[in-house]
Amino acid sequence: MQNLPPDIWVPVRLTIELAAISTFSLLLVATPLAWWLARSHAWFKEAIAAVVSLTMVLPPTVLGFYLLIALGPDGPGGVIASLWGARTLAFTFGGLVIGSIISSMPFVVQPIRNAFAALGDRPLEAAATLRASPARAFWTVALPLASPGLLSGAVLGFAHTVGEFGVILMIGGNIPGHTRVMSTAIFDYVETMQWREANVLAGGMVVFAFAVILSMSLIEKRFARARA
Amino acid sequence: MRRKCITGYNDARAGFGGKRAVKSAFALFDANAGVMVRLKLLVLALAGLLTSLAASAEAGQTRVAVAANFTEPAKEIAALFKQKTGHEAVLIFGASGAFFTQITHDAPFQVFLSADAARPKAAVDGGYAVPGSLFTYAIGKLVVWSKVIDVTKGDEALKAGNFGKIAIANPNAAPYGAAAIEAMKALSVYDALQPKVVQGNSIAQTFQFVDTRNAEVGFVALSQLSGVTAGTRWLVPQDLYAPITQDAVLLKKGENDEASIAFLAFLKSPEARGVIEKFGYGLD
Numbered sequence: 001m002q003n004l005p006p007d008i009w010v011p012v013r014l015t016i017e018l019a020a021i022s023t024f025s026l027l028l029v030a031t032p033l034a035w036w037l038a039r040s041h042a043w044f045k046e047a048i049a050a051v052v053s054l055t056m057v058l059p060p061t062v063l064g065f066y067l068l069i070a071l072g073p074d075g076p077g078g079v080i081a082s083l084w085g086a087r088t089l090a091f092t093f094g095g096l097v098i099g100s101i102i103s104s105m106p107f108v109v110q111p112i113r114n115a116f117a118a119l120g121d122r123p124l125e126a127a128a129t130l131r132a133s134p135a136r137a138f139w140t141v142a143l144p145l146a147s148p149g150l151l152s153g154a155v156l157g158f159a160h161t162v163g164e165f166g167v168i169l170m171i172g173g174n175i176p177g178h179t180r181v182m183s184t185a186i187f188d189y190v191e192t193m194q195w196r197e198a199n200v201l202a203g204g205m206v207v208f209a210f211a212v213i214l215s216m217s218l219i220e221k222r223f224a225r226a227r228a
Numbered sequence: 229m230r231r232k233c234i235t236g237y238n239d240a241r242a243g244f245g246g247k248r249a250v251k252s253a254f255a256l257f258d259a260n261a262g263v264m265v266r267l268k269l270l271v272l273a274l275a276g277l278l279t280s281l282a283a284s285a286e287a288g289q290t291r292v293a294v295a296a297n298f299t300e301p302a303k304e305i306a307a308l309f310k311q312k313t314g315h316e317a318v319l320i321f322g323a324s325g326a327f328f329t330q331i332t333h334d335a336p337f338q339v340f341l342s343a344d345a346a347r348p349k350a351a352v353d354g355g356y357a358v359p360g361s362l363f364t365y366a367i368g369k370l371v372v373w374s375k376v377i378d379v380t381k382g383d384e385a386l387k388a389g390n391f392g393k394i395a396i397a398n399p400n401a402a403p404y405g406a407a408a409i410e411a412m413k414a415l416s417v418y419d420a421l422q423p424k425v426v427q428g429n430s431i432a433q434t435f436q437f438v439d440t441r442n443a444e445v446g447f448v449a450l451s452q453l454s455g456v457t458a459g460t461r462w463l464v465p466q467d468l469y470a471p472i473t474q475d476a477v478l479l480k481k482g483e484n485d486e487a488s489i490a491f492l493a494f495l496k497s498p499e500a501r502g503v504i505e506k507f508g509y510g511l512d
Contacts (some may be wrong), residue, residue, distance in 0.1 A: 056499075065436075072442040085393055090442040102512045169434070173426030173443075174398060191325045194402040 008197055010177055011185040012204075016180060018093070019161040022100040023108075026157045027150065029101065030108040034153075035138070037109070038116035039217075049113075053106040060166020063103055071095050091173035096181070099171055100161040108157040115149020116142065140206050148223045152216060160214045255496035288315040290488040291336060293327045295343035295433045295474065296406070297368065297449045299509040302341065308503070309494050323430050325401045331356050331479060338482025339491055341365060341474070343431075344403040348477040361478035365495050367510035368472035369450040370407050375459035376444040382462025385445070386417045391396035394424050397439040404431045407469040408447035414468040450508035474511070 037049050055063055068090055071077030077089035077098075089095040119142060127137035129131075165183040172179035172187070184200055189198035243269040257497065267422035294302045299321050317339075324343040331337060331351055342348045345364070372382040379385040384495035405427065412418040428434030431449050438446035438459075453461060475496060482488030495498055501511055 063481055068436065068442060070442045074441065087444070088442045090437075169429055170436075173393070173395070173437070174429070175426060184480060188398070188400060190329070191323075191398070 004185045011180050011182045015162055016184040018096055022097050022161045023154055025101055026108045027154055034109045034112035035116055037113045038060045053097045053105045056106045064167045064170025067099050082201055087142045093178055095171055096179055099167045100164055103164055103167050104157045105161040108153040111149045113176050115146035119145050137142040155216055246296040268318055272427050288489050290338045290489045291318045292338040292339040294319050294321050294341045296321050296430050297451055298341055299344055301503050304503050305500050313490050315490055317491050338485055338488035340479055341476045343474055345473045345475045346477040350478055357477040357479050358483050362475055364473045364512040365476045366474045366504050368474055371448055371450045372462040373438055373448050373459055375444045379460045379462050383415055385413055389420055391444035393426050393443040394421055395426050395428055395434045395443035397434045398427045398429055399429040402431055403472045404449055407472055409467040411464050454507045462499045
């Protein structure tokens with residue numbers, strides 16, 4: 001690790017912060033959405049599900065381009081930014097959080113929705129006959145039963161945010177300490193032929209990705225065994 | 229019904245219905261992953277088909293890697309080139325830095341029109357390009373551009389600094405970015421403006437930042453503003469930054485290729501030079 005520039009760890013810390021905040025916000029938004037998608041009988045339900053999943057298919061350039069416009073002075077982002085006298089949410093950490101939430105949404109909604117759907121009606125009907133209110137049944141029955149889905153959603157959301165590149169490249173502005181995260185830092189190092197620095201970060205990403213996938217399988221196994 | 233429900237609840241408490249819930253949560257996600265894999269395979273197969281179709285196309289063809297800032301003039305030159313010679317120039321647009329890395333890894337390009345002088349020279353030095361084929365095809369001009377504030381007197385506007393963000397291209401990767409920093413230093417405004425700098429990955433992205441008004445001000449290429457009437461601009465005086473010479477070179481893959489050699493020759497013709505100048509570049 002000698003001779004590495006000291007600022008090489010700034011993007012690492014920033015990436016972890018971004019992923020943690022995004023994952024927390026994602027769980028807050030995705031859980032009720034997944035619940036609704038799993039339980040609702042509305043005719044337009046699948047259309048909403050498709051919209052949520054869009055970002056899985058769209059190239060990050062499409063997402064980044066629309067976000068750049070939406071966050072800017074002509075979009076809703078500009079209106080929000082004007083509350084504190086700024087003109088745009090692009091080039092800010094908050095802007096990156098918004099981008100990450102949108103692009104990682106399907107990876108969090110999907111497993112949670114599947115977990116809720118797999119519960120079926122019976123546990124909730126049972127709770128209802130025991131006079132649990134729907135809210136109480138949700139908190140004390142559905143949520144604990146779906147916790148493996150929540151956990152895998154959180155892990156996938158965190159991992160996908162860490163791996164996000166295209167969107168951040170297009171709305172971040174590459175500001176050290178604010179919007180220059182690991183994936184864009186690696187891109188910079190490669191682009192400028194600083195391959196040793198690129199190797200340190202890129203190698204770290206490979207190890208991280210491996211750890212995420214392995215831990216997912218282990219979590220799954222452990223839950224399966226505990227329930228057996 | 230009631231009995232059934234109670235049993236169900238007991239089931240849920242005893243087994244938490246958990247194993248099934250867990251399994252399906254993952255299984256359903258895996259099933260989606262399976263669909264994605266199949267989709268990817270389909271896309272790969274289609275891509276392979278298209279590539280083989282392209283390869284069987286006519287012989288008088290050259291693949292030219294073109295720096296993004298030269299996109300518009302290159303298209304016009306390629307059209308003229310086809311009219312004059314019958315050869316087709318297939319243009320691939322991108323960042324010069326990325327092109328250089330690809331060329332050192334056996335990319336199928338025959339001609340390289342870089343945004344700088346360093347990379348074509350490195351390609352020659354590394355044995356990826358034909359020595360003696362290198363020449364300057366255009367000299368880039370730097371412009372301060374804004375759609376928010378008045379920058380017709382750009383030096384004064386930069387000194388006043390009445391804006392939140394100023395966009396430049398990544399100075400490590402793009403010569404226009406390095407030139408922008410050089411110009412700001414020459415005007416002694418760099419220390420004051422540095423906290424306001426945002427970087428586009430390329431000069432094209434920098435243009436986008438200013439065009440969408442996310443950044444009030446930006447250093448872009450004059451060639452990008454050809455045909456653009458919006459906003460105000462200030463041509464940065466040439467004595468504030470080292471000339472952005474853009475060099476072209478014949479790559480090893482095009483060494484004996486008629487169309488590739490003809491394209492470089494055409495790039496030096498008065499006709500092509502007229503196009504280059506029209507788009508706001510200087511000439512050597």
